[in-house]
Amino acid sequence: MSMVPTLLSVEGLTKSYGGVHAVRGVSFELRAGEILALIGPNGAGKSTCFDMLNGQNIPDSGRIRVLGAETTGKKPRVIWRMGVGRTFQIAATFPTMTVRENVQVALVSHGAQLFNLWASTARQARDEAGRLLDLVGMGAYAERPCGELAYGDVKRLELAIALANQPKLLLMDEPTAGMAPRERVELMRLTARIAREQSIGVLFTEHDMDVVFEHADRILVLNRGTLIAEGSPEEVRGNTQVRAIYLGEGLLYDARHREGASA
Amino acid sequence: MAFYVVQFLTGLASAASLFLVASGLSIIFGVTRIVNFAHGAFYMLGAYVAFTLTERFSGAFGFWGGIIVAALAVAAIGVLVEMVLLRRIYHSPELFQLLATFGLTLMVEDLVVLIWGPDDLVGRRAPGFKGAIEFFGQNIPSYDLFLIALGPVVLGVLWLLFQRTRWGVLVRAATQDRDMVAALGVNQKWLFTSVFALGVFLAALGGALQIPRDAVNHAMDLRVIVEVFVVVVIGGLGSIIGAFVAAVLVSELNAFGILIFPKISIILVFLVMAVVLIVRPWGLFGKPEAPARRTPGLTVNPWRPLTTNERLAAIAVLVVAAALPFVAGNYVLTVGSEIAIFVIFAVSLHFLMSVGGLASFGHAAYFGLGAYGVALLAKMAGLPMIACLLLGPLLGLLGAAVFGFFAVQLSGVYFAMLTLAFAQIVWSIAFQWVSVTGGDNGILGVWPEKWAASPSHFYWLSLGIAALAVVILRIIVFSPFGFALRATRDSPLRGEAIGINGKRIQWTAFVIAGTVAGLAGALFAYLKGSVFPDNMGISLSVDALVMVLLGGVETVSGAVVGAIVYKALNIWLVSQTDLSKLVLGGFVVLIVVAFPKGIVGTLEAFVHRRRKSSSSASSPLLTSRIESAE
Structure with a gap:
């Protein structure tokens, strides 16, 4: 395992608003193919942390590096070009285009063709888009208007868009928010499978503890802007400090699984 | 002191x-x-x-x-x-x-x-x-x-x-x-x-x-x-x-x-x-505007290029239009030229509004700049007509490049207000800088050269350029750039997250639209033989907006139909009544309240609904979804 390169390295990330320290000295690393969950109660600083990683927010201090290259304070579009894909808490797609066209735009952007005024986009990267859609199980919906999709399908489309630049790192902000329970499991299984196959590192925030404990290789727990625990799901579940301040849900999880085991 | x-x-x-x-x-x-x-x-x-x-x-x-x-x-x-x-x-x-x-x-x-x-x-x-x-x-x-x-x-x-x-x-x-x-x-x-x-x-x-x-x-x-x-x-x-x-x-x-x-x-x-x-893009004491609401009910069907049959039909319409000089008199041909010029103007704004999602309330500025560009080149530099037609619109390009740079920093109502203010500024320069622009008296005597002087020749010229403008803008709509522009309109957030520099894309679109509008203005100067500050006035900007809306803001080329109907109606109306603004204003209000999809949009929705109802019974996608749900 030690041969797997460090994909994302975060050192001393700090951000405050006025007197409020939203994020204080957060440091962690993420290796290729690893699925890392960032959890914490509301207001813990997850979103601030996330926004600094994807370039929507500029840290006061600290460094973020992707495969050794500095991304701190860079614009989202620049970070994307450095091989970081992302999905949004509320899925963001292009509703007036077809599902295939949604992916084609991302592919065209990846191919640095955005200022091409003359070629027909329809012929560009058509098959590549179809392949990505098949990968996320949306191949049958390729010609549908994106605006008509069910929300779960929009989330899968968003994943396909995020994969268009062959990212090395995928940032997913509450990937399963607003989805039905079965869809959640499917989406996360899909993400995990793709991540392992293509050795993509995944960092996601999540409120649903079932999702977190089932899919994360490692968990970071954030509270009041600082990391209070880090480790495998078992380690985090056993951490008394985490239990004390946070895991109301975790206890339920334990109880439910013990019930399941005894039954 | x-x-x-x-x-x-x-x-x-x-x-x-x-x-x-x-x-x-x-x-x-x-x-x-x-x-x-x-x-x-x-x-x-x-x-x-x-x-x-x-x-x-x-x-x-x-x-x-x-x-x-x-x-x-x-x-x-x-x-x-x-x-x-x-x-x-x-x-x-x-x-x-x-x-x-x-x-x-x-x-x-x-x-x-x-x-x-x-x-x-x-x-x-x-x-x-x-x-x-x-x-x-x-x-x-x-x-x-x-x-x-x-x-x-x-x-x-x-x-x-x-x-x-x-x-x-x-x-x-x-x-x-x-x-x-x-x-x-x-x-x-x-x-x-x-x-x-x-x-x-x-x-x-x-x-x-x-x-x-x-x-x-x-x-x-x-x-x-x-x-x-x-x-x-x-x-x-x-x-x-x-x-x-x-x-x-x-x-x-x-x-x-x-x-x-x-x-x-x-x-x-x-x-x-x-x-x-x-x-401070939101003003000294303002707050950033929340992203614009999406209006439910105004759903957009994804655009597609014309099919071969539709292309043939469009060519047929163009051929019929080109045959007009064989049957019509000079007055009709002059009106025809004017309509063709306004088709160019309307499609340029339509491109900015529909594809770019940027509703300019001052698009006449670039039309007027093109017209003044031609007038200044022809009268002061004495350049031949072809050179003027090619270089005149560059003034529109220049204006769009300068104003567009600031305008695309904003969106929605701020964008509309700012473009309007820019147009008013250009208008007052044309109005006040008498030594160059002639002020209120305008610049007279900008007549086409012999080869384009007859009404039929000028009509063919205008029609040809209009057709070319529509085709080129359509090609751009379906080009990667057009997709990037639509993507930025649909979701700037997602666009940025897939590497699209939305502002630069929009700025480019603004410049393209301004240049095409300048081309329309250049032709207009030759049609009228003169230019006046009103060629960049607010009412002209609004004319363009109404043409776009009338055609249908969600269509690819609805503005063509909008321009033809509106301009014909307008020319007729002005000859019939002194209260053209009253009628026009009422008309605008009526469109907004009763026909927000415009002529082409309403037709498309109608066709789409019919197609849907006739095919929904056997839609494979629908059945497969029902099966998978079971």
Whole structure:
């Protein structure tokens, strides 16, 4: 395992608003193919942390590096070009285009063709888009208007868009928010499978503890802007400090699984 | 020194009215999210009604009473407008709201001329403030001092109203989150109506108070609305303090700008506005605007290139149009050329609006720049026609590159206001820079060369260029650039997250649209043989907007149909009635309220529905979904 390169390295990330320290000295690393969950109660600083990683927010201090290259304070579009894909808490797609066209735009952007005024986009990267859609199980919906999709399908489309630049790192902000329970499991299984196959590192925030404990290789727990625990799901579940301040849900999880085991 | 002080005080006095109107606009926007274009019209109505009342009733009581009653009466008209029109469009896209209130403005302009006549009306002096006060040898009208005091007083009253009354608390709450206020059980309808009434009252009061200073005329609405837009862009929409500070700033810049650039004083205001926009895009006291609402019901079907059959049909239509000179006379051909030119103009705006999602309210600026470009090249440099046609539009390109750079920093209503203000600036340069542009007299004698001089030849030229423009813009729509532009329109957030530099894409689109508009203007100069400041006037910008809407803003090339129908109708209407603005305004309001999808959009929706209902029974996708659900 030690041969797997460090994909994302975060050192001393700090951000405050006025007197409020939203994020204080957060440091962690993420290796290729690893699925890392960032959890914490509301207001813990997850979103601030996330926004600094994807370039929507500029840290006061600290460094973020992707495969050794500095991304701190860079614009989202620049970070994307450095091989970081992302999905949004509320899925963001292009509703007036077809599902295939949604992916084609991302592919065209990846191919640095955005200022091409003359070629027909329809012929560009058509098959590549179809392949990505098949990968996320949306191949049958390729010609549908994106605006008509069910929300779960929009989330899968968003994943396909995020994969268009062959990212090395995928940032997913509450990937399963607003989805039905079965869809959640499917989406996360899909993400995990793709991540392992293509050795993509995944960092996601999540409120649903079932999702977190089932899919994360490692968990970071954030509270009041600082990391209070880090480790495998078992380690985090056993951490008394985490239990004390946070895991109301975790206890339920334990109880439910013990019930399941005894039954 | 004393001179400068007096100049400063004059500026402060002008600021009072501007502040009243701008604060009214800001308050209305804060709660209803409507940028009330008709605000200038209410200002003008206030002045006219106050003129009538103060002439009718003598004495101090008659004057001051007349002013207050005028403002109240116009506020009552405002309430009527809100209840009859605005309540129907609160959930429409902003563009439609701006257009509907613009339609109102057009109607009021004609109504005012109908009631009060076309001549300027000079009202009487304010009782008690008739004299002037001497200040180191300079005279300051005492009425100016009254206005200077009035501004802060109104600001104070508004502050008390919003901080100390229950109604004010509701208004502030609604400004922050109107859905939440509605959820808390507040009667939103009457809150909106009362806010609109207050805003209109302030505008009308601002107009009424101008009587002793300025003649009342039927062009004062547009003059003030442009200044007010500049004020709220600088001060920040929704902020009353911002409106006050910016009103003072703009008025002082005007007062002193005249001393520095006597011919083009508005340049100074523009420069300040540009600086503010770069440093604080949401104005000095404003807050960033939330992303525009998506309107449910206005769903867009994904665009697709024409099928082979549709292409053949389009070519057939073009061939028929090209055969027109064999059957029609010179008048029809000249009208035909004009329509072709407006097709070019309309598709250029349509490209910006539909594909780019950027509704420019000042697109005529680039049309006019193209026209002036041709006129200057032909008259001053004496270049041949072909060279002029190729180089003239470059002036449109240049203007679009400069103004577009600032404009695309903003979106939605800010974008609309800013483009309108830019167009007004270009217009006033053309109007005031007499030595180059000929001012009001324009530039005459720009005639086509022999090969294009006959009506049929010029018609073919215009038709050919129009066809070319439509085809090129369509190609761009379906090019990667077009996709990036649509992506930025649909979701700037997602666009940025897949590496799209939205601002640069939009700027490029703005330049493309401006250049094509400049091409239309270049042809127009040759068609008319002359150019005038009106070639970049507001009414031309609105003509273009109406053509786009009429065709259907969600279509790829609906503007072609919109331009043909609208221009033909317009030419016919002007020959039939003196009240063309009234009819036109009513028409605009009707489209917005009744046919928001436009001609082509309505047809497409109809065809789409029929196709859907005939095929839904056997849709493989639907059945497979049902199966998988089971």
